[in-house]
Amino acid sequence: MGPLIPQDIISGDLNFFFALIIGIAFGFILEQAGFSSSRKLAGVFYGYDFVVLKVFFTAAVTAAIGLFFLKYLGWVDFNFLYVNPLYLWSALIGGIVMGFGFILGGFCPGTSLGAAVIGKIDAWFFIAGMFLGVFIFGIFYPVFEPLHTGYFLGNPFIYDTLGLSQQWFLFLLIFMALAAFAVTQLIEDNSTRFKELLYTQKLSVRYPLLFAFILSIIILFLPNQRHSYANEMSRNDLAAAILSNERYVPVEKVVHSLVHDVRDLHLVDVRPVAEFNTFHLPGAVSVPLENILEKTSEDNLTGTGKTTVLYANSSDKADMAWFFVTREGFKNIYVMEDGLNKMYNFLFSTPDTLVNNNNNMTPEEKFVQNARKWFREGSVQSAVKASMPAPSAAPAKAVKGGC
Amino acid sequence: METKVKNEVKPYMNPYLAGFLLGIVLLITFFITGRGLGASGAIKSTVITVVGKASPATAESNHFFAEYLKGSPLKSWLVFEVIGMLLGGFLSGFLSNRLTLRVDKGPGIKIRTRLIFAVLGGMLFGIGSQLGRGCTSGAALSGMAVFSTAGFLTMMGIFGTGYVIAYFFRKLWL
Amino acid sequence: MKNNQLFNSTLIFFLFIIFALLFSAITHKVKGYSVANKEVLNTLQGPYTLSYYDFYLLYKDTANDFTIVDLRTPEAFSKENLKKSVNIPFEKLFDKESLSKLKDLKESKLLVGNHQNETSLAYLYLTSAGLTDIKVLPGSFDILYNNIVKATNPSYFFYNEEKAQWDFPRQMGGENAKSTGPAPALPQQVEMKTPVKGGC
Numbered sequence: 001m002g003p004l005i006p007q008d009i010i011s012g013d014l015n016f017f018f019a020l021i022i023g024i025a026f027g028f029i030l031e032q033a034g035f036s037s038s039r040k041l042a043g044v045f046y047g048y049d050f051v052v053l054k055v056f057f058t059a060a061v062t063a064a065i066g067l068f069f070l071k072y073l074g075w076v077d078f079n080f081l082y083v084n085p086l087y088l089w090s091a092l093i094g095g096i097v098m099g100f101g102f103i104l105g106g107f108c109p110g111t112s113l114g115a116a117v118i119g120k121i122d123a124w125f126f127i128a129g130m131f132l133g134v135f136i137f138g139i140f141y142p143v144f145e146p147l148h149t150g151y152f153l154g155n156p157f158i159y160d161t162l163g164l165s166q167q168w169f170l171f172l173l174i175f176m177a178l179a180a181f182a183v184t185q186l187i188e189d190n191s192t193r194f195k196e197l198l199y200t201q202k203l204s205v206r207y208p209l210l211f212a213f214i215l216s217i218i219i220l221f222l223p224n225q226r227h228s229y230a231n232e233m234s235r236n237d238l239a240a241a242i243l244s245n246e247r248y249v250p251v252e253k254v255v256h257s258l259v260h261d262v263r264d265l266h267l268v269d270v271r272p273v274a275e276f277n278t279f280h281l282p283g284a285v286s287v288p289l290e291n292i293l294e295k296t297s298e299d300n301l302t303g304t305g306k307t308t309v310l311y312a313n314s315s316d317k318a319d320m321a322w323f324f325v326t327r328e329g330f331k332n333i334y335v336m337e338d339g340l341n342k343m344y345n346f347l348f349s350t351p352d353t354l355v356n357n358n359n360n361m362t363p364e365e366k367f368v369q370n371a372r373k374w375f376r377e378g379s380v381q382s383a384v385k386a387s388m389p390a391p392s393a394a395p396a397k398a399v400k401g402g403c
Numbered sequence: 404m405e406t407k408v409k410n411e412v413k414p415y416m417n418p419y420l421a422g423f424l425l426g427i428v429l430l431i432t433f434f435i436t437g438r439g440l441g442a443s444g445a446i447k448s449t450v451i452t453v454v455g456k457a458s459p460a461t462a463e464s465n466h467f468f469a470e471y472l473k474g475s476p477l478k479s480w481l482v483f484e485v486i487g488m489l490l491g492g493f494l495s496g497f498l499s500n501r502l503t504l505r506v507d508k509g510p511g512i513k514i515r516t517r518l519i520f521a522v523l524g525g526m527l528f529g530i531g532s533q534l535g536r537g538c539t540s541g542a543a544l545s546g547m548a549v550f551s552t553a554g555f556l557t558m559m560g561i562f563g564t565g566y567v568i569a570y571f572f573r574k575l576w577l
Numbered sequence: 578m579k580n581n582q583l584f585n586s587t588l589i590f591f592l593f594i595i596f597a598l599l600f601s602a603i604t605h606k607v608k609g610y611s612v613a614n615k616e617v618l619n620t621l622q623g624p625y626t627l628s629y630y631d632f633y634l635l636y637k638d639t640a641n642d643f644t645i646v647d648l649r650t651p652e653a654f655s656k657e658n659l660k661k662s663v664n665i666p667f668e669k670l671f672d673k674e675s676l677s678k679l680k681d682l683k684e685s686k687l688l689v690g691n692h693q694n695e696t697s698l699a700y701l702y703l704t705s706a707g708l709t710d711i712k713v714l715p716g717s718f719d720i721l722y723n724n725i726v727k728a729t730n731p732s733y734f735f736y737n738e739e740k741a742q743w744d745f746p747r748q749m750g751g752e753n754a755k756s757t758g759p760a761p762a763l764p765q766q767v768e769m770k771t772p773v774k775g776g777c
Contacts, residue, residue, distance in 0.1 A: 002433075002434045002435075002437075003433060003434055003435060003436060003437030004434065004435050004436075005435060005436050005437060006436075006437040010435075015436065015480060016480065016483045018432075018435055018436060019436075019480045019481070019482075019483035019484040019487065020483050020484070020486060020487040020490075021487065022428060022431070022432050022435075022436075022440070022484055022487060023483065023484035023485060023486060023487020023488045023489075023490070023491060024487040024488070024490050024491035024494070025424075025428045025487075025491060026425070026428055026440055026484070026487070026488050026491060026540075027487060027488030027489060027490065027491025027492035027493075027494075027495070028491035028492065028494055028495045029416075029421050029424050029425045029428065029491075029495075030421075030425075030488070030491075030492065031491070031492040031495035031496055031499075031501075032415065032416040032421055032495050032499070033415060033416050033418055033421035033422070033425075034415035034416075034418075036492065036496065036501065037507050038507045038508075038521075039507045039508070039509065039576065040415075042509075042575075042576045043576075044562075044565075045565045045566060045569035045576075046569060046573065046576055046577055050418075051415075051418045054418035054419055054422055055418050055419075055421050055422040055425060056422065056539075056543075056544060057422065058418070058419050058421075058422025058423055058425075058426060059422045059423070059425035059426040059429060059544060059548075060426070060544055060547040060548055061426065062422065062423050062425075062426025062427060062429075062430070062590070063426040063427075063429040063430045063433070063544075063547075063548035064547065064548050064549075064550065065594075066426070066427070066430035066590075066594075067430065067433060067548060067549060067550075069594050069597065069598070070430075070434065073597055073598070073601050074601075075434075076433070076434060078549075080437050081433060081437050081438070081549055082437060082438040082439065082545075082549070083549050083550075083551045084536060084537065084542060084545075084546040084549075084551040084553035084554050084557075085536065085553060086551070086552050086553040086556070087536070087553075088556075090534045090535070090536070091534070091535055091536070091542070091553045091556045091557050091560070092556055092557075092560050093531075093534055093560070094531045094532065094533070094534030094535025094536070094542075094557060094560065095531070095535055095542075095543075095556065095557040095558070095559065095560015095561045095563075095564065096531075096560045096561075096563075096564045097527050097528075097530055097531030097534060097535075098527065098528055098531035098532060098535060098538065098539070098557075098560065098561045098564075099531075099560060099561045099562065099563065099564025099565045099567075099568065100524075100527045100531075100564060100568065101523075101524045101525065101526070101527030101528035101529075101531055102524065102528070102539075102561060102564075102565050103524070103564075103565055103568055103569060103572045103575070104520045104521075104523050104524035104527065104572065104575070105520065105521050105522075105523065105524015105525050105527070105528060106507070106520075106521065106524065106575075106576070107521070107524065107525070107528075108442075108528060108538055108539035108540070108561075109442040109443040109446065109528060109532060109538040109539070109540070110440075110441075110442035110488065110538065110539060110540040111539075112525070113442060113485060113488050113489055113492060114488065114489075114491070114492030114495070114496075115492075115507075116489075116492075117489045117492045117493045117496065118492060118493060118495075118496030118497075118501050118502050118503075119496075119502055119503050119504040119505065120505065120506070120507060121504060121505065121506045121518070122506045122507055122508065122517055122518060122521045123521075125518045125521040125522045125525065126521040126522070126524060126525035126528075127446075127525060128522060128525065129521060129522035129523060129524060129525020129526040129527075129528070129529065130443070130446050130525040130526070130528055130529040130532075131446060131449070131450055131525075131529065132522070132525070132526050132529060133525060133526035133527060133528060133529020133530045133531075133532075133533075134443075134446055134447050134450040134529040134530075134532075134533060135450050135454070135529075136526065136529070136530060137467065137529060137530045137533040137534075138450060138451070138454065138465065138467040138468055139461075139465070141465055141466055141467035141468075142465070142466070144533070144534065145466060145467075147534065148533070148534060153552075155551065155553075156551070156552040156553075157549075157550045157551060157552060158550050158551065158552045158554075158555045159550060160552075161552045166550065169550070170550075181419075193577065199412075199414045199415060200414050200415045200416070200417060200418065201414050201415065201416055201417040201420070202417065203417040203419070203420060203581050203582070203583040203584070204581055204583075204584065205419055205583065207584050207587070207588070208419065208423070208583055208584060208587040211587050211588065211590075211591040212587075214591070215591065215594065218594075218598070232608050232610075232614070233608075234608045234609055235608060235609035235610055235702075235705065235706065236609065236671075238702070238705075239671030239702065240671075242671070242698050242702065243667075243668060243671065275741065278745075278746060279745040279746040279749065279750060289618075289621070290618065290621070290622070292618070293614060293615055293618055312739060313738075313739050313740060313741045313742070314693065314694065314738040314739050315692070315693075315694035315738075316693045316694040316697050316715075316738050316739045317739050318694075319694040319697060319698055320621070320694075320697050320698070320701060323698055323701045323702075324614055324617070324618055324701075327610075327614050327705070328614055339739075340741065340745055341738075341741065341742045341743070344742070344743045344745060344748070344749065347748070347749070348743075348748055372748075375748065375749040375750075376748060376749070417582075417583055419583055420582055420583040420586065423583065423586060423587055423590070424586065427586075427590070
């Protein structure tokens with residue numbers, strides 16, 4: 001299902017509208033939390049106000065839990081999420097430089113914006129400094145470039161880097177957060193400085209902590225990921241679909257579509273890539289059976305505006321591919337009956353005869369002879385169009401039914 | 404009496420509530436757009452646009468500026484998001500009666516010192532956010548939410564450094 | 578508690594996750610699969626077929642641990658059948674009784690049927706439903722029976738319908754076949770290995 005915009009579920013034109021709305025919520029929350037005060041922000045480093053840690057950690061853990069469950073339920077596809085690329089030394093040194101910036105400036109970029117707009121003059125200077133900093137980075141980019149673009153390690157996930165399962169990592173993260181909250185609260189309470197900065201709404205955290213604890217236990221004991229999408233076809237429906245044989249398109253129909261250039265079929269070759277490279281039907285795309293459930297194959301299966309027909313050397317592999325995509329929830333996927341072997345047999349099992357309008361060939365025989373020529377040479381197309389009626393064996397529209 | 408109550412500065416939101424709501428906003432952002440929140444990217448877009456307008460020659464000769472002049476940097480997602488942040492921050496300050504012109508600083512330093520260090524800090528954040536490919540929100544917060552190693556690394560860089568050097572700069576804040 | 582927004586908002590979030598999990602568990606059950614689609618696909622990586630050669634070695638000794646599941650019609654089955662085989666017609670395979678009958682079989686199950694594609698679909702369906710220790714005998718009962726059981730023809734030892742039976746590019750690789758379409762790679766006029774034996 002999600003994310004919505006990268007998968008074109010809602011229009012990308014709305015992107016900027018969402019950006020504005022999300023920005024308003026983001027800015028509002030940061031200011032409400034007290035992130036517009038550099039003294040409150042700096043408190044996290046001196047032990048008198050841990051608002052940064054509390055907000056930051058709570059937000060990260062909440063979003064991480066949410067994304068974990070959205071992924072688990074199949075509602076968000078992580079392949080479409082932006083996972084920060086890891087340029088090892090650039091990320092680390094950038095973090096260190098920002099650490100200096102935080103202590104010296106008392107803001108980070110997001111917080112400085114909310115502060116500036118409610119009249120904090122120090123935030124104006126901080127923002128001016130940021131512009132200057134980015135400008136300096138740009139001017140001296142040739143110096144920074146090797147660091148900035150070097151040591152690229154892909155887009156790894158932290159749990160893979162640490163060699164943990166995602167479930168264990170999230171469990172530990174929640175517990176680290178809870179422990180950090182407890183410890184910092186103790187430090188904050190014992191600090192005697194700047195109590196006036198802690199002018200904050202007091203709320204009981206007992207039950208939210210309990211919820212976090214229960215969720216962490218659930219996360220740890222969730223059964224293996226099931227990929228149970230809501231649109232998966234039920235087993236009984238699948239059994240009925242297997243028995244109905246409505247999925248088969250006869251080879252005559254495919255040949256007719258190709259030779260007459262009808263362009264109503266979207267041919268998908270499910271054989272291994274090597275066999276595809278050796279030979280494939282004109283216009284076919286390659287989706288080997290083992291990749292049939294990959295996200296990247298989806299565009300090759302639907303949304304072409306044509307009838308999707310899977311084919312292989314026989315019905316066997318194409319039927320198996322059909323099984324997986326149909327169970328997955330794709331509708332209107334067809335199979336070329338008996339595959340290329342049958343097509344070859346259909347085209348080349350009779351002796352060659354020269355087609356002209358005088359001999360006593362049936363339309364079917366003429367069709368085969370012309371198609372044969374088309375496959376061998378590719379020069380008869382216009383002639384075929386002029387002289388050939390569509391053979392009865394190749395219904396123009398009806399897809400169901402056998403040979 | 405009534406007006407006095409009305410103009411009273413309201414307390415800040417409970418940090419856990421703010422954090423939770425921020426987490427939900429972040430989650431919704433990921434669900435809709437496939438990407439997280441950010442702030443520094445908009446600064447970058449602005450700088451690149453200004454440099455590109457003022458001196459196209461510089462932009463052409465420099466990879467950093469050239470790379471982003473191809474598109475229209477000011478029409479990027481983050482620019483709109485930052486405009487929203489400004490509106491949202493103002494709305495919040497207005498509702499909580501926190502709209503005042505002032506400088507926040509530690510008690511031990513002059514206003515001028517604070518402002519000089521604010522510029523310095525901003526400058527370092529400007530450079531650091533380019534190296535880290537995002538700032539506290541874009542790299543660390545959003546990066547942690549999607550479990551990215553880069554996000555955790557940058558987060559540890561920022562806060563680890565902060566704690567290591569905090570002692571040496573204590574005069575600024577304590 | 579009424580005015581604690583933190584409690585209220587986190588409670589909604591918490592309950593949302595719990596209900597979503599329950600909802601997913603219920604819908605999953607209704608769909609009736611025991612094995613995820615991707616995991617069924619992954620089983621094809623291991624050898625899910627049993628070559629006629631291996632079958633030949635296995636079939637020689639009835640002390641071996643196997644049961645043949647014959648998917649043909651009862652009429653065909655009564656005419657000729659294999660040792661240690663049970664008849665579950667393909668049309669009846671999807672009934673509840675057939676599934677429980679197959680689940681009770683302790684031995685390795687070898688599927689054989691009218692057509693290889695039917696047998697393969699039966700394999701995928703049964704694997705999805707949670708059955709294990711199943712293998713597909715390629716081709717059809719007739720090919721197996723006539724070329725392995727009744728008389729042994731070694732050229733059929735590695736028979737598979739899915740093999741290309743002809744050298745496609747030689748006859749079908751003309752300009753039309755090559756030029757059109759968004760093919761990621763152009764077909765090459767490479768001679769295929771010797772045309773595979775057997776076939777229609």
